[in-house]
Amino acid sequence: MALGGSTYLQDATMLEQLLEEINFQRTKEMRQLLKDGEFWIYLLY
Secondary structure, X not given: OHHHHHHHHHHHXXXXXXXXXXXXXXXXXXXXXXXXXXHHHHHOO
């Protein structure tokens, strides 16, 4: 049972890292859009 628990924790950690990476990339895109003055186009979608 301990192995199953540690696998679950490892999967949860990997998922958290993936979500953090996605959020980081989205934030980076938003910053670039704001810098380019095209943020309002993004809001329309």
